[in-house]
Amino acid sequence: MATLRGAVALSKALRPFMRKHGLSTTAVLTNWNKDWKPGPFPQTAEERAAAAKRYGLRVEDYDVYDNDGMGYGDYPKLPFASGDSRDPYEDWDIPELKRNFGEPLHALADIIGEDRWDANAKPRYSYLNMFLTLGAVLGTLATIYYLTLPYPLFLPAMPKQYPLNNLHLERGGQPEDAVAVKHYTFEPVD
Numbered sequence: 247m248a249t250l251r252g253a254v255a256l257s258k259a260l261r262p263f264m265r266k267h268g269l270s271t272t273a274v275l276t277n278w279n280k281d282w283k284p285g286p287f288p289q290t291a292e293e294r295a296a297a298a299k300r301y302g303l304r305v306e307d308y309d310v311y312d313n314d315g316m317g318y319g320d321y322p323k324l325p326f327a328s329g330d331s332r333d334p335y336e337d338w339d340i341p342e343l344k345r346n347f348g349e350p351l352h353a354l355a356d357i358i359g360e361d362r363w364d365a366n367a368k369p370r371y372s373y374l375n376m377f378l379t380l381g382a383v384l385g386t387l388a389t390i391y392y393l394t395l396p397y398p399l400f401l402p403a404m405p406k407q408y409p410l411n412n413l414h415l416e417r418g419g420q421p422e423d424a425v426a427v428k429h430y431t432f433e434p435v436d
Contacts, residue, residue: 284319293320301350311353324352329360330367 288294288310297320298308311318332344339347344360357363369376407429410416414424 284317284321286319287313288320298322302348303350318353321353322350324350326352326354326358326365328358328362328364328366330364 285297285300288297294308294310295305297310298305300320301308301322303322309323310320311323329344334344336344338344345351352358358365371379411424411427415421
């Protein structure tokens with residue numbers, strides 16, 4: 247209740263300011279998504295130069311993605327440079343991401359972060375070596391499986407024993423068809 251009273255008191259105190267100056271949120275929206283949205287695909291050399299200037303690149307270094315309808319527009323086609331492949335001793339403006347202020351991001355920047363996929367990493371083993379190793383392991387497991395098929399893969403056990411003539415009546419049998427079942431014997435084994 248005290249919080250509601252405080253909110254009412256605050257709104258009464260701000261009411262003259264809101265009437266006089268017109269409280270608006272447009273001042274906060276100076277940078278909105280439309281400002282970072284890529285422009286149309288550059289067709290002429292002038293559009294290409296303007297797009298290169300917009301992204302802070304030289305015209306010689308500016309290359310765009312193919313116009314295949316994916317929506318990249320005039321966004322520059324940057325090389326893969328993940329965080330692990332960048333110099334850790336350089337004086338970065340944003341050292342957590344190893345980026346400088348105003349540097350354009352790669353179109354797949356959410357994939358090539360420092361804690362994710364490293365496109366420039368050299369694998370320890372070649373892909374051929376990895377596939378051959380995988381084939382050898384799967385082949386060995388398949389061979390073991392097929393060699394052990396004739397053998398039972400369960401613990402041997404006797405059939406379940408039920409009381410009252412194997413629950414003959416409970417399983418829907420007729421009383422006159424009941425057969426006495428003995429699960430034991432006192433005869434010595436020969």
